[in-house]
Amino acid sequence: MNLAEQYTQIRKYSEKICAPLATEDYVVQPIVDVSPPKWHLGHTTWFFETFILKPHAPAYQEFDENYNYVFNSYYETVGNRVIRTDRGNLSRPSVADVYRYRAYVDEAMTKFLNSDIDATLIELILLGFNHEQQHQELLITDIKYILGNNPLFPAYDTNWKEVDLLKPEVGFINIEEGVYEIGYQGNDFHFDNELNRHKVYLNAFSISTTLITNAEYLEFIDAGGYQNFNYWHAEGWDWVKTNHVVSPMYWHNIDGAWHNYTFAGLEKLNPNQALAHVSYYEAYAFASWKGMRLPTEFEWEIAAKHFNWGQRWEWTESAYLPYPGFSKAPGAIGEYNGKFMVNQKVLRGASVATPENHSRITYRNFFHPPLRWQFTGIRLVK
Amino acid sequence: MNLAEQYTQIRKYSEKICAPLATEDYVVQPIVDVSPPKWHLGHTTWFFETFILKPHAPAYQEFDENYNYVFNSYYETVGNRVIRTDRGNLSRPSVADVYRYRAYVDEAMTKFLNSDIDATLIELILLGFNHEQQHQELLITDIKYILGNNPLFPAYDTNWKEVDLLKPEVGFINIEEGVYEIGYQGNDFHFDNELNRHKVYLNAFSISTTLITNAEYLEFIDAGGYQNFNYWHAEGWDWVKTNHVVSPMYWHNIDGAWHNYTFAGLEKLNPNQALAHVSYYEAYAFASWKGMRLPTEFEWEIAAKHFNWGQRWEWTESAYLPYPGFSKAPGAIGEYNGKFMVNQKVLRGASVATPENHSRITYRNFFHPPLRWQFTGIRLVK
Amino acid sequence: MNLAEQYTQIRKYSEKICAPLATEDYVVQPIVDVSPPKWHLGHTTWFFETFILKPHAPAYQEFDENYNYVFNSYYETVGNRVIRTDRGNLSRPSVADVYRYRAYVDEAMTKFLNSDIDATLIELILLGFNHEQQHQELLITDIKYILGNNPLFPAYDTNWKEVDLLKPEVGFINIEEGVYEIGYQGNDFHFDNELNRHKVYLNAFSISTTLITNAEYLEFIDAGGYQNFNYWHAEGWDWVKTNHVVSPMYWHNIDGAWHNYTFAGLEKLNPNQALAHVSYYEAYAFASWKGMRLPTEFEWEIAAKHFNWGQRWEWTESAYLPYPGFSKAPGAIGEYNGKFMVNQKVLRGASVATPENHSRITYRNFFHPPLRWQFTGIRLVK
Amino acid sequence: MNLAEQYTQIRKYSEKICAPLATEDYVVQPIVDVSPPKWHLGHTTWFFETFILKPHAPAYQEFDENYNYVFNSYYETVGNRVIRTDRGNLSRPSVADVYRYRAYVDEAMTKFLNSDIDATLIELILLGFNHEQQHQELLITDIKYILGNNPLFPAYDTNWKEVDLLKPEVGFINIEEGVYEIGYQGNDFHFDNELNRHKVYLNAFSISTTLITNAEYLEFIDAGGYQNFNYWHAEGWDWVKTNHVVSPMYWHNIDGAWHNYTFAGLEKLNPNQALAHVSYYEAYAFASWKGMRLPTEFEWEIAAKHFNWGQRWEWTESAYLPYPGFSKAPGAIGEYNGKFMVNQKVLRGASVATPENHSRITYRNFFHPPLRWQFTGIRLVK
Structure with a gap:
């Protein structure tokens, strides 16, 4: 074309x-x-x-x-x-x-x-x-x-349906300690924040090949995860209490049964789908409760070639910061990325809402920790 | 009918x-x-x-x-x-x-x-x-x-036009001291807040037979009315400073010339029209600057049979309070008026927006002192 | 002297x-x-x-x-x-x-x-x-x-003690309809807001000769007064819900028993003392629940010569407004009273905190409706 | 001892x-x-x-x-x-x-x-x-x-005096690219957030051996640094505008001459002292204006053995995040550091307020980006 x-x-x-x-x-x-x-x-x-x-x-x-x-x-x-x-x-x-x-x-x-x-x-x-x-x-x-968020819960597309998440036999893969290269390499389109390509030193780690499902997250809720400050950052705990958060966004407990709003309308919660619409605070708390943690964006970028990704933006533990040698373009275009590099978290992957041809393994998405109206999910590292 | x-x-x-x-x-x-x-x-x-x-x-x-x-x-x-x-x-x-x-x-x-x-x-x-x-x-x-308030200032009706306000020769009429009757009397529809009809004692007063015009209010602006705390209530002065108020709502000073938004769009300010869209604070400050005051709602009701009114809701000095013998209807209908009888000011008259057959000399409109998106105007007493 | x-x-x-x-x-x-x-x-x-x-x-x-x-x-x-x-x-x-x-x-x-x-x-x-x-x-x-409001509840004076309120046999007195004179008359000190002395027309009314006691207010609490919106102004009801108000200020329910903080420290609530530390909203709601109302400041001033008053500031139904002929003094002294004459309620009487020789039957105290850290109480009219 | x-x-x-x-x-x-x-x-x-x-x-x-x-x-x-x-x-x-x-x-x-x-x-x-x-x-x-911040500017110690900052001949030192070790090593007291000691890969960089002085920062002010959004993060620019920031904390421009409050009282600004009391936003903006940047905390830790540090907490570009293998202690002590590891920036060094024996080259201090009441200063990297 x-x-x-x-x-x-x-x-x-x-x-x-x-x-x-x-x-x-x-x-x-x-x-x-x-x-x-x-x-x-x-x-x-x-x-x-x-x-x-x-x-x-x-x-x-x-x-x-x-x-x-x-x-x-x-x-x-x-x-x-x-x-x-x-x-x-x-x-x-x-x-x-x-x-x-x-x-x-x-x-x-x-x-x-x-x-x-x-x-x-x-x-x-x-x-x-x-x-x-x-x-x-x-x-x-x-x-x-x-x-x-409309009280009438109108559908966007009554035929909308997401596929279930299949859990493979091998849940975690191991990545060895060493120096790795991070960042965009090539001649196609990429954002300035993906540069410079540079070396990082990673310790050995094990990373899950699949995303957390609704069923797994329900266990956290049922275990009292939203009532126990120990799993949360101090400001995450304030966020939970101030906003009376008890579940991911779009979840509704109706007469004891969990439902969630999807583009097809308000439906019974499907336990086998990839969890979506959690904040970074929730992702961190869930990982803490599991005794694990979120990947850094560097770990993710190195490991992601070994598993399927996409469908959810995955919260990482990394703050959104410039890579070595990053520089802003002059003029208005220079306002695109650099001026947001403070107090945000990097998300990696892509979601069901991401347009085709708009995802890369080096792509750096970023949002503030409490936000969860994007299709945000969780992958664990141990 | x-x-x-x-x-x-x-x-x-x-x-x-x-x-x-x-x-x-x-x-x-x-x-x-x-x-x-x-x-x-x-x-x-x-x-x-x-x-x-x-x-x-x-x-x-x-x-x-x-x-x-x-x-x-x-x-x-x-x-x-x-x-x-x-x-x-x-x-x-x-x-x-x-x-x-x-x-x-x-x-x-x-x-x-x-x-x-x-x-x-x-x-x-x-x-x-x-x-x-x-x-x-x-x-x-x-x-x-x-x-x-849309940056494109779309018109509602390009043919909309308000008549100019004619200033009669006799500007003020005198009402004598004495006991007067206030409140609704008759068998037609009326609100519960217009009852009971009751006696009040009024001192002698002189009341203007016309509303304040844009031209008269401009004199207040030009005399520094918005910069001199002496004319204002303490909370009115706070309101001016906090909201950087320098003119009535819908007024715009474009390259030194006053315009206002009317239903026909953004136009040059017509000096001869009745002032509209001022808060109670502004009405009070204007009156103070003039060395006069606003009428009470009782003075207004007694005097209004002697002049033409309508076209603007007129701020009075009266707080919105129950008349002697006022009682709420039982049930939901009882929530109509009584529960708002605190911290609001009474307005009397009617505006260009009031439907035909929906105005009475005993009608009590009420708004909070800072509000001015209604067609609110000023009549003076001395 | x-x-x-x-x-x-x-x-x-x-x-x-x-x-x-x-x-x-x-x-x-x-x-x-x-x-x-x-x-x-x-x-x-x-x-x-x-x-x-x-x-x-x-x-x-x-x-x-x-x-x-x-x-x-x-x-x-x-x-x-x-x-x-x-x-x-x-x-x-x-x-x-x-x-x-x-x-x-x-x-x-x-x-x-x-x-x-x-x-x-x-x-x-x-x-x-x-x-x-x-x-x-x-x-x-x-x-x-x-x-x-200190968690240690230190006493100001461990010997502080208020006398109980004696309830006389005749609870209400009747005042006849007619024209009455209101406002200060004399040559002693008085505030500008007590002038001009002027005539008002009062309907007949019956006014209690005693203040409401803690015991009487407890009945309102026990009857669910703080849970029933019907008794409250709309903004009073918002105040109750926003601030989680369930009792007068300084009251603490400790293991089911009501206590209140007095200058002597935290003590068991004395049912026979005059209620204190309620907002206007609470005073109004209590009166509504009783099927009665608060007096206007004019009713109070006329009736008060017939009963003992003092010990509590009494909320009236009147808004704080200028009397006919009121005028501000020039200069800074003119800022004393007039600029507060909007959105406040008049209180009449005097409290245990009022200095000797600083109370008069024409004295007009004023506070905003939600405030209750003054010694504010309730007297009813029917 | x-x-x-x-x-x-x-x-x-x-x-x-x-x-x-x-x-x-x-x-x-x-x-x-x-x-x-x-x-x-x-x-x-x-x-x-x-x-x-x-x-x-x-x-x-x-x-x-x-x-x-x-x-x-x-x-x-x-x-x-x-x-x-x-x-x-x-x-x-x-x-x-x-x-x-x-x-x-x-x-x-x-x-x-x-x-x-x-x-x-x-x-x-x-x-x-x-x-x-x-x-x-x-x-x-x-x-x-x-x-x-008291309008009387009382002194804490009238003899208080800070030494001037001497600018050495060699301003910048070069650190070579490679794998370095970061984090505490030893048997003395240290915080959990200094562990685990781990390897990082650093690109080559040049770092200043001295802190920025008041005189250098004044150049930024005089060049319009607080008026040009290009130097600032988006949220830093909002902070400047919302808070009307025009200088570091404690600076006062009196009749055209810069003064600052020190423990000795309000004094003429000493141009040769190390700048203090700037936010991370200001540190970043100053570095941008200079065409340089702040060090990461890893760069700082490796380079700091080659220059004198202390006297100011130095803002780094690093977000406050857990080191590889970080784990919280069980119980209340576990609330000491980990739960603050989101949305804060790391500061390295020590200040005039830091007690003796309470500083280490691996010490990680952390504050939110807008805070500046600590003795915070700037060191540049290019």
């Missing part, structure tokens, strides 16, 4: 994700971490307009100058923006306006991508593609939050 | 108010005081379903039992409810669902109202009518807030 | 109140409403220094210019000040410094009061006396809060 | 630190991170009473059972405790009471330490010594905060 075809394919997929939505579902922002779907659709469009079309496409006419204010996410370089908590207060631009905006930009982008593009722009264009793919994952998880 | 015709007329007017809205405009709740328009449409419907149809209409089938949770406002008697700040987080029921709910209840209500109704129910039915009319006013002011 | 003698007597009494304190007790501010005792001692001194000595005493040398910043309470006219919530963060000036400050100012004031004073200053001097007396009451209630 | 002598020496030093204080200075808690000095004195005493005397000293009688509630810091194992924000609300136990408590426990401890102690207790006793030494550092920094 050439760039224009790739562009079209990626852009169409964002809209396909939103196809089952009612207009109203595009608008709301029930918590600050969740953005309205129409905002995601507009913001990814604004990214192409702002960083590709306006500076590089001759004679491009901006769709609407107010959209710069509405759809900027966090780029201080680019100017003022709607504060994040206010995204759900904006009924306009309407959903139809946003789709018109997309069509307008898509037409210009397609024309531009089919023209003679300066090779130095390719990297930025690919960043735009990957940026949209990241928002596709957020779209899916934000939609789940919007529907799954 | 008989009851069924009245019902139909009132119910249609709520929908007429919403006719210019985009679907998205029905959904958002930018501040806690503003409810999503679809919530108003659903809640007023729930009121008829809950208090009339379910207890009194034989064989009535509830539309959806979940709606009781979604559309209850503050009736503790009736059960749990969506907390007020979460109304804007609900994308479902959709706008179409809410209109279906209205049609379903309207059909049942019409049938019921055309049947042989027990006379003891009339008062409750009329309360339902007046309740919907109160929400019509809120619908209009909430829509204004939703559109007027 | 001449002015200098009066001054000395009042000033000594403030220090006598503090005599039982440890140095540490002078320093803390456990809630924003409570000020550290050393702050009260300094602030009342600052009042005389700022409003009397500096402008009127020739050659007076300010004790320490920084004290103006530390001991100003809320006088915007006079300049910046320590924000109220920070009073308990200041270890300096030390308690000894504050007593040195008092001695210094007392010497200058005594000299000044013994000199030939301009008659126009008398009113201001008397205001200073009354101001210090108001802080004497606050000193007592703030000390009670500081000691009574 | 034997254990009893060591004990006495350490305990005396805590009291020596407090010797210059007024009684009032022992009581206040101006921010949640700062504890009242009397609380530190009581808490370290409670530690010996709770973990040594009560379980191990035969016939020991608890001083006061309420003190367990008052002086427990964060040990969930041991029971309820005064919430951290309330420490400054407690006037009792008085300072004299706390010293009596210390004397009582010291007598019992001395007797116990002079008896025949089970060897397995030595580690716990040494932990008690080190625990008190940690609180000695906090005592010093908390006292600085209490005095340095």
Whole structure:
């Protein structure tokens, strides 16, 4: 596929994700971490307009100058923006306006991508593609939050079904002590935070080849895991008590039977599926209760070639920090990753919401410890 | 008109108010005081379903039992409810669902109202009518807030126009000292808070026959009214400083020229219109600056027969308190007025948003001192 | 007594109140409403220094210019000040410094009061006396809060004892309908908020001649008063739930037996004493449960000549508003009362903490509805 | 020195630190991170009473059972405790009471330490010594905060003086790439978080042999460092804007000249002293502005043998995480370090407030990124 075809394919997929939505579902922002779907659709469009079309496409006419204010996410370089908590207060631009905006930009982008593009722009264009793919994952998880926290529990797709997790005979594999190489190597797209490729020294460790299931996590709940501070970080324990947390997100105990909200609606909890929607605090507490621990991101990257991964983002013990030699790009693009490298945890793997072709063994996802509206799961090390 | 015709007329007017809205405009709740328009449409419907149809209409089938949770406002008697700040987080029921709910209840209500109704129910039915009319006013002011705080400043009706305020030759009229009677007298609909009719003793006073205009309020701004604590209550001054208030709501100083948002969009400020959208704190400070004061609600009620009123809700100096002999009705209906009789101020008059036939000289509106998204204005006494 | 003698007597009494304190007790501010005792001692001194000595005493040398910043309470006219919530963060000036400050100012004031004073200053001097007396009451209630909320429950005076409340045979007296006069009349000291004396029209009412006792309030608790929203204002009910209120302040249920903290320490609750330390919300709810109501401040003022009052501040149903013809004094003294006339309730009577000679039948005390660290009680009207 | 002598020496030093204080200075808690000095004195005493005397000293009688509630810091194992924000609300136990408590426990401890102690207790006793030494550092920094944020700027010791920082000729030293060993090795006291000693792989780096001075940091301020988001983490930039940060803590720009509060009082800023009282955000931003970075804690530990360190705690780029093989001790002592290993940054070195014999090259201090009331400074790597 050439760039224009790739562009079209990626852009169409964002809209396909939103196809089952009612207009109203595009608008709301029930918590600050969740953005309205129409905002995601507009913001990814604004990214192409702002960083590709306006500076590089001759004679491009901006769709609407107010959209710069509405759809900027966090780029201080680019100017003022709607504060994040206010995204759900904006009924306009309407959903139809946003789709018109997309069509307008898509037409210009397609024309531009089919023209003679300066090779130095390719990297930025690919960043735009990957940026949209990241928002596709957020779209899916934000939609789940919007529907799954509605008292009517509307389904997104009544045919949605996740496969069960098969537990293999060999549960843990051993990795030997030694110096290993970490980070991206190659010529394909990758984020700046995956560089530099560098050496780390790892002690020997054993890592599970499978993720924790709902059934395994239920044992933790039934053993009083949420009532015993010993398993928790101090701030994790505060989080449990302040928020009255007693189970993963989307779990509901109805008349003594555990249910969870999936995209198909509220259902009986399937014990054999991979656990999802736990915070780092819960992942750590569960591991403590098991007498094990979470992998570091380096252990994960070295071990992951030996097992299947994907379907869940896996909390690691590693803080999100720059690799040796990391440097930010100049200008707005430099705000992409580096400025978030404090107080967040690295997650590795990929989830059911991750777009195809958007996962790599060196990919570093990152979220704050209490967040759990992503498809986050647990893998253990001993 | 008989009851069924009245019902139909009132119910249609709520929908007429919403006719210019985009679907998205029905959904958002930018501040806690503003409810999503679809919530108003659903809640007023729930009121008829809950208090009339379910207890009194034989064989009535509830539309959806979940709606009781979604559309209850503050009736503790009736059960749990969506907390007020979460109304804007609900994308479902959709706008179409809410209109279906209205049609379903309207059909049942019409049938019921055309049947042989027990006379003891009339008062409750009329309360339902007046309740919907109160929400019509809120619908209009909430829509204004939703559109007027959107960075795109969309118009609600590009033909909207308010008449100018004519200043008569005689500005103040005198009312003599003496015992006067206050409160509702008659056999038509009225709220419990307008009773008992009772005597008050008033000192002599002079009251303006017209409302304050934008031009007059501009003088206060230009004289540094928002910078001088002397004119303000202590908590009003805190409110000014904490919220960086420098003008009434919807006013914008663009390159030195005052504009305000009206239903027709963002426009140059018309100096001759009645001032609107000030808090009680601002009304009090303005009066102090003028060396005058606001009327009490009793002074207003006695004087108002001598001048034209309406178009603005007028802040009074009176706190919202029970009249002598006031008593709450038993059950949920008793939660209508009495439980709010603390820490609020009485407003008298009526506004451009008040439905026809929903104003009386004895009507007691009430809001907290800092609120100003209603069409609130100022009349002075000396 | 001449002015200098009066001054000395009042000033000594403030220090006598503090005599039982440890140095540490002078320093803390456990809630924003409570000020550290050393702050009260300094602030009342600052009042005389700022409003009397500096402008009127020739050659007076300010004790320490920084004290103006530390001991100003809320006088915007006079300049910046320590924000109220920070009073308990200041270890300096030390308690000894504050007593040195008092001695210094007392010497200058005594000299000044013994000199030939301009008659126009008398009113201001008397205001200073009354101001210090108001802080004497606050000193007592703030000390009670500081000691009574300490986990060690230290006693202030182990000999402290309140007399029981005798219930007379005739419980309620009747007041006839008619026009009555309200407000201060005479030539002695009074606050601006007691003027103008004016006429009010009262309906007939019956008022209890005694205050509610602890035993009577216990019946309300035992009847589930704190669990039934019907008795409460909407915001009172929120206050109960948010703060998990189940009894008056200082009450502790220890192994099923009610105790309360008094100045003598933690003791078994005396059922025959006048109830104290309830909020307006509780006073209103109790009255509702009884099927009665609180008096208005006007009813109280007319009726109080017929019964004994004092020992508790009595919540009234009246909001704190200006009397007809009320006007603020110019300058800082004008900030004394008027700027608080919004969102507060009037209390009438006097408490065990009120200094002798500081109560009048026309005296208007005022606090916000949720506050209850004053000696606040209940009298009913039917 | 034997254990009893060591004990006495350490305990005396805590009291020596407090010797210059007024009684009032022992009581206040101006921010949640700062504890009242009397609380530190009581808490370290409670530690010996709770973990040594009560379980191990035969016939020991608890001083006061309420003190367990008052002086427990964060040990969930041991029971309820005064919430951290309330420490400054407690006037009792008085300072004299706390010293009596210390004397009582010291007598019992001395007797116990002079008896025949089970060897397995030595580690716990040494932990008690080190625990008190940690609180000695906090005592010093908390006292600085209490005095340095008082509007009177009282001195702690008018003779206090810090030496200037000499800048050597060779500013940076080079460390070669390779595998290095990190963590404590030996038989002396150390914390569990310094283990296991383990290998890390380091890339080559150059590290400054001196700390940043006030003069160097002033260049950053003068270059607009606090106004340019590019140098900051996203959450660091929010912190700057929300808190209006324009300089390190204790700096005051008075009429254009920079001053800072030292233990000797408010003084002209000495440009040649080591910068102190910056947050991690500021340390990071300063390094970014310089085109350099902060060291990791591993780089620091390897390089520090080649230069002088101490006088400032140095922010590192490392998050506070467990070393390979880290495990918590069972029981309350296990709550010492492990449960804080999330969302904090490691600091290495030692400060002017660190007690003698309480610093090691493997010592891991940790604080949250925005905190800066410790003597925190900056060392750069390139």
